Amino acid sequence: MTTPTAPLLELSTLWIQVTGTWCNLTCTHCLNSSGPHNPWLKSLDTEMVIHSIKEGADLGIKEIYYTGGEPFLHKDMLLLIAHALEVAPTTVLTNGTLITDEVADHLAALAQNSLYSLEIRVSIDDVDPKKNDRIRGKGVFVKAVRALELLYSRGLLPIVTATEILTDELPEGSEMYQRFRDFLLSLGITKPRVKIMPVLPTGRMEGQGGPLITPDMLHGFDFSLLQCSETRVVAEGGVYACPILAGLPGARLSTQTLKEALKPCNLYHTACVICYETGMTCKN
Amino acid sequence: MSREGKAYRRIAVFGGIYNNYLALEATLEDTRRRGVEAVFCLGDMGAFGPHPDRVFPLLECGNVLAIQGNYDESLAIGLDNCQCGYTDPRDNTFARLSYEYTFQRTAPENKAWLSRLPTHRRVILGEHRLLMCHGSPRRINEFLWESTSPHCLLEKLCRDFAADVLLCTHTGIKWHRALDGDRHTINVGTIGRPENDGQVNVWYTLLTAGDSLEVEFVPVHYDYETLAREMEQENLPVEFIETIQTGWWTTCLEILPAKERARGKF
Numbered sequence: 001m002t003t004p005t006a007p008l009l010e011l012s013t014l015w016i017q018v019t020g021t022w023c024n025l026t027c028t029h030c031l032n033s034s035g036p037h038n039p040w041l042k043s044l045d046t047e048m049v050i051h052s053i054k055e056g057a058d059l060g061i062k063e064i065y066y067t068g069g070e071p072f073l074h075k076d077m078l079l080l081i082a083h084a085l086e087v088a089p090t091t092v093l094t095n096g097t098l099i100t101d102e103v104a105d106h107l108a109a110l111a112q113n114s115l116y117s118l119e120i121r122v123s124i125d126d127v128d129p130k131k132n133d134r135i136r137g138k139g140v141f142v143k144a145v146r147a148l149e150l151l152y153s154r155g156l157l158p159i160v161t162a163t164e165i166l167t168d169e170l171p172e173g174s175e176m177y178q179r180f181r182d183f184l185l186s187l188g189i190t191k192p193r194v195k196i197m198p199v200l201p202t203g204r205m206e207g208q209g210g211p212l213i214t215p216d217m218l219h220g221f222d223f224s225l226l227q228c229s230e231t232r233v234v235a236e237g238g239v240y241a242c243p244i245l246a247g248l249p250g251a252r253l254s255t256q257t258l259k260e261a262l263k264p265c266n267l268y269h270t271a272c273v274i275c276y277e278t279g280m281t282c283k284n
Numbered sequence: 285m286s287r288e289g290k291a292y293r294r295i296a297v298f299g300g301i302y303n304n305y306l307a308l309e310a311t312l313e314d315t316r317r318r319g320v321e322a323v324f325c326l327g328d329m330g331a332f333g334p335h336p337d338r339v340f341p342l343l344e345c346g347n348v349l350a351i352q353g354n355y356d357e358s359l360a361i362g363l364d365n366c367q368c369g370y371t372d373p374r375d376n377t378f379a380r381l382s383y384e385y386t387f388q389r390t391a392p393e394n395k396a397w398l399s400r401l402p403t404h405r406r407v408i409l410g411e412h413r414l415l416m417c418h419g420s421p422r423r424i425n426e427f428l429w430e431s432t433s434p435h436c437l438l439e440k441l442c443r444d445f446a447a448d449v450l451l452c453t454h455t456g457i458k459w460h461r462a463l464d465g466d467r468h469t470i471n472v473g474t475i476g477r478p479e480n481d482g483q484v485n486v487w488y489t490l491l492t493a494g495d496s497l498e499v500e501f502v503p504v505h506y507d508y509e510t511l512a513r514e515m516e517q518e519n520l521p522v523e524f525i526e527t528i529q530t531g532w533w534t535t536c537l538e539i540l541p542a543k544e545r546a547r548g549k550f
Contacts, residue, residue, distance in 0.1 A: 010422060012437075060440025063432060088434040089541065116433040117541035157542050177373050183523065191545060194372075224423075281371065 004215045005264040006241075009229045012063070013058040013283060014088075014258070015243045017235035018080065019043045019069035025095050027136045029125075029165045031244055033203040036068045041247040042236045043069070046076040050083050051190045052234040058143045065091045065283070071184050073155045078106045079233060085114040092284055093161070096122040096147030097140060104147075111165045114117040119284055121159045121195065122147055126166045127183040135165055143175035145187065148205045159182065159193040159284060198280055200244055213276055215265045226272075231259050242264035242275075291408040291493070292321050296502075298488035299326035299353070299453020301498045302476025303333030303386060305342060307486050310506035311475050312346040318490060318502075320517050324405065326453040327353025327418040328340070329398065330386035331366065332476055334514040340394045352401040353418040353454065355424040360399035360529055369425035372538035379536060381521055386454070406447075410493020412466075415447035418453040428452050428471055431460035431543035436518055449497065453490075456480070456533075457544060458487050470499055478531040480540075480548040484508045485531075 020041035023034035033040065038236040044052075053064065064084040071092050099107075099120075110240040111118040122144055124138055126132040129141035136144075153159045160180055167176045177194055184192035199205055223229045232239050238254050239261035245251035250268045254260035267276075274280060296315040315323050325348050330336045343350060352360070354367040363517040366383040370376050382482050403424060405416040420426035421441055438461060441450055450469045457480065458473030472489040473479060479487060485503045492498040508528050513524045523534040533540075540548070 057434075057436040060436050062434065062437045089432040097490060110543070115431065116434060117429075117543045119542050155546060157545055181374075191550065193545075196373075284371075 002215065004213050004218050006223050006226050006228050006267055007264050008262055009224055010232040011056075011059050011061060011232060011262060012064070013065065013227070013256075014052070014061045015065045015067060015233040015246070016044065016049055017041065017050060017051060017068060017233060017246045018066050018071050018077070018241070019073050019236065020110070020236050021069050022047055022073055023068060023070040023095070024073060024097060025070070025137045025140060026203075027148070027203055029135060029141065029163060029207070030198055031200045031203040031247045032247065039069065041069075042195045044234070044236060048235075049080050049168045052258060053087050057137055059258060061088055063089045063091070063271055063283075064186040065093065065243070067093040069217070070095055070098065072103065074265060075239075077082060078103070081107070083119070084109055085118060089116040089119070091121060091238065093121045093123070094147075096144035099147035099150055101150060101195045104150040104154050105158075108156055111156055118156070119155050119159060120151055122151075123161045125162050125181075126276070127179055131166055147220060148184070149187065150168075151204065157193055159195055161197060163197045163199050165199050185234055195284065197282070198274055200245055200274055210270060210273060211238075212270060213272050217276065221276075226267075226275050227281045227283065228265050228267075229273075232258060234258065244271050245269055291410060292463050293410065294318075294320050294490070294492045295322045295407070295409060295489055296320045296490055297324045297326065297451055297472045298475045300328045300331075300456060300474025300476040301325065301339050301417070302328060302331040302474065302488070303332075303336045303339060304476040304506075304511060305335065305338035306511050307475045307504060307506040308339060308342050309316070311486075311504050312342065312348075312505055315488070316412060316500060320490070323348045323389070324407075324417055325350040326451065326472060326539065327351050327401070327472070327474070328355040328453070329354050330359060330390060331382050333511060333513060333528075334518040334520060336386045336390045337394055339377075349405065350400065350401050351405055351416055351418060352424070353387070353401050354382070355358050356398040357424060357456055359387060359395050362395075367381070368536070369419075369427065370536065374386050375538045378521065378523065382524070385518070385520065397446060409465045409491055410451070411495070412448040412493070412497055413446065414449045414491075416449060416451045416509060418452065420452060421445040421447070421450060425454065427455050427539065429455050429457070429541050429544055432469070433469065434542045435461070435463065439463055439467070442467045442469075456500050458489065460501075462504070466496060468497060470500070473501065475504060477527055477533075480533040480537070480544070481531060483531045484529070520529050
């Protein structure tokens with residue numbers, strides 16, 4: 001059977017997998033098996049990231065996302081955020097554990113001085129510390145909550161990102177959503193922002209997925225519902241179709257430039273079905 | 285092309301009426317006083333407020349040149365949602381309430397009128413080629429917030445769509461950015477609800493051709509207390525009424541980017 005493809009309708013979102021799969025945590029559901037030892041996808045050089053941002057700007061992108069791994073492990077992360085914010089609104093996906101007073105001060109200053117919004121997304125999987133730490137590691141909950149408080153007290157409005165790993169609620173997850181909102185309000189965060197993500201059958205959850213997308217499923221389908229129709233990801237080894245599959249050979253569209261990756265991508269992975277069925281996006 | 289190729293010198297543009305016929309009346313009155321040659325509406329006649337059908341005769345009497353917003357498209361083709369483009373469950377809950385109310389109370393002939401509206405308009409103002417759209421030239425429900433619309437994107441849109449000035453709405457908060465080469469992007473704001481700054485007035489945009497393009501955001505004061513009373517009588521959500529009475533958004537604010545969210549109360 002021919003692998004179905006998705007067209008690139010427009011390049012709007014540039015993801016940069018800045019630390020590859022290098023992370024200080026080893027979450028049980030990590031979509032790209034990130035961890036502290038021998039990451040299978042290496043960090044990007046500072047110059048490479050700056051070059052990618054420039055290339056994205058030349059192509060008229062709308063926004064930039066930093067992810068990993070844990071982006072704040074990158075030695076030049078604050079500098080790279082500054083570069084991104086000169087060009088476009090920027091989001092950083094973090095586990096929050098490396099956000100100190102000093103880092104939060106820097107981030108607040110960067111946000112203040114930019115024309116564009118800086119969004120910091122902090123991952124927490126449950127409002128119960130024990131449940132959260134079973135997934136994300138011992139002591140992680142306290143550190144992540146501390147990060148939220150440090151950011152919020154400086155006028156940044158962090159977005160808490162939670163996966164549905166610990167819930168069997170329906171995808172809309174409204175009870176889970178409300179639980180997080182209530183928790184943030186209880187911390188004094190009066191502008192609570194919550195994003196719920198499904199668990200993806202990749203990385204440490206590889207093999208949990210079901211069928212693949214077939215060509216029949218795409219007749220009359222609105223491709224704008226797939227994030228690969230407007231996204232490209234720069235990571236070690238090239239440019240990839242979407243942030244979930246970054247680093248996987250099947251998702252690689254170019255080994256060189258972003259421009260070369262402006263072409264249709266294969267919908268070859270079981271994770272593609274999750275996007276197809278839920279219309280989910282990794283964006284804010 | 286405007287008026288068989290003749291360029292306008294002074295026009296008024298607004299978006300997002302959101303059933304707020306009282307603000308529409310006040311806006312049209314204000315534009316008449318200022319001697320504009322034409323009035324344009326960038327779509328979303330419905331949502332949020334009471335009595336959707338009261339908007340349409342005013343648009344007709346005022347010779348308003350309108351385009352379709354996402355709400356109008358949904359009503360016109362009978363969709364079960366407003367296509368506002370929200371991703372958050374709380375935003376979507378309120379959007380659903382508002383859309384159901386408006387859908388049920390918009391007369392078939394008004395839905396038919398909405399279906400005949402264009403999705404874009406091109407107009408000449410002085411030396412500038414204006415392109416009017418609802419969300420963005422490439423998508424009816426794309427949000428162009430000030431803090432999430434980078435220069436590089438706006439320049440690309442001007443280039444790709446052969447325009448000197450892009451005019452949009454959809455977000456509910458006005459802004460203007462001058463680009464290189466005397467090009468501009470202007471989010472004209474909305475007249476249907478205040479813009480989350482603690483003020484109860486709404487805004488429209490006045491554009492005048494001069495040596496350079498003159499952009500003026502005009503505050504409109506209207507009888508918001510009557511509107512709030514009517515919303516109450518129509519059993520619309522108290523959250524919607526609170527926004528009209530206080531000027532602070534209470535709903536559909538999860539979509540706000542960090543900078544715009546930080547400026548509001550909630």
